[in-house]
Amino acid sequence: MKVKSIIAAAVACVLAMGISGCGNENSAEDDDRLKGTIVITGSTSVEDILTDMMDEFEALYPSVSIEYTGSGSSAGIKDTKAGVNNIGASSREIKEEEKDEKLKEEVFAYDGIAAIVNPANEIQDITLQQLADIYSGKITNWSEIGGKDETIFVVSREESSGTRSAFEELTGLPDAGGLTSKAAVAEGNGPVQASVAGNKNAIGYVSFAYIDESVKALKLDGAEPTPEASKTGEYKLSRPFVFVYYEDKATEAGLAFLEFAVSEDGQYCVEDNHGITVD
Incomplete structure (x- = not known):
């Protein structure tokens, strides 16, 4: 179930039962565990899925802000390598000439x-x-x-x-x-x-x-x-949606977002926007 749906259900539960909580008592503490801004640049093709993921993640962690700029896959990869962003988004496979030993790749959906x-x-x-x-x-x-x-x-x-x-x-x-x-x-x-x-x-x-x-x-x-x-890859009219990042530059919040993207809730965002899940 998506985070926003869980929150809505929790609010409804509180209003209906007239009590101070019907979920995790440590939810406020959990929400504040991560803080900061995550900068993502790259593919415009991933925008619908990514925007949905961002909304869900920010609902889960209100102290985290995610900034996304659609600049194209190549630009997003270049930004990552130049340290301009925390995470780059690509709607194609990473080319051999773009790779290096420390650059990490995370496929979060297929199109x-x-x-x-x-x-x-x-x-x-x-x-x-x-x-x-x-x-x-x-x-x-x-x-x-x-x-x-x-x-x-x-x-x-x-x-x-x-x-x-x-x-x-x-x-x-x-x-x-x-x-x-x-x-x-x-x-x-x-x-x-x-x-x-x-x-x-x-x-x-x-x-x-x-x-x-x-x-x-x-x-x-x-x-x-x-x-x-x-x-x-047998069917050629398809492509992966990929996040690229360096672990030391992604930040704690960024790494948590990458984990969220391939989680059950993150993959709901993929399904909701007509993408193909990674599982």
């Missing part, structure tokens, strides 16, 4: 994106390269990848979408020429899902949470779009 088509579409499998070619406009007909002789209706997301930025990065769309001007833009996973469900020639992409019987999720290079395949 999976499914390429979806209408259930009437006979296509079952697609490659990353084919996705890039479809979304850049190089492939415009389903017959070019083994389907019917029908024009492909491309559905993408709005420019501010973290799902869109992840999709484009993972498929290599910028190197393929960028998004075709003929693509329809939908604001949100739900509208993309609805567009594909209502058009037999459409293709779109959504977070795994939006896969249901109204659409068909395609295999990617033979791999099923599942949390398990995402965690192993």
Whole structure:
């Protein structure tokens, strides 16, 4: 159960029973055990999950303040190595040239994106390269990848979408020429899902949470779009969300936050924001 839910339940209990406490008598002492400010910079794609985690952690430890700046994964890692932050946030694996012996990594979630088509579409499998070619406009007909002789209706997301930025990065769309001007833009996973469900020639992409019987999720290079395949790296349209830090610079509060992120309550925040948990 999330911390805020526990607190709400405790308050309700106190009001209902008219007593001074119905939980841990040392809660105030526990709340004050950690103090200070935690500075986190890095990926914008982790923002929803991270913001939820921050709110929960600050509810548990009122004397701790967490400052987060979305500056991009590379910038967050650089900030950590330069001592600008306590924790860096990355929405990709850490590159070999970014690693050093003392830099620690903590995967706190995974992000999976499914390429979806209408259930009437006979296509079952697609490659990353084919996705890039479809979304850049190089492939415009389903017959070019083994389907019917029908024009492909491309559905993408709005420019501010973290799902869109992840999709484009993972498929290599910028190197393929960028998004075709003929693509329809939908604001949100739900509208993309609805567009594909209502058009037999459409293709779109959504977070795994939006896969249901109204659409068909395609295999990617033979791999099923599942949390398990995402965690192993077999399914390539996925990525880890990673915290990077140095133990001597993270601070006691920062290390506690890192522990919280992979705890049961922290993983509730992942689930609530359509991420894939680490367990």
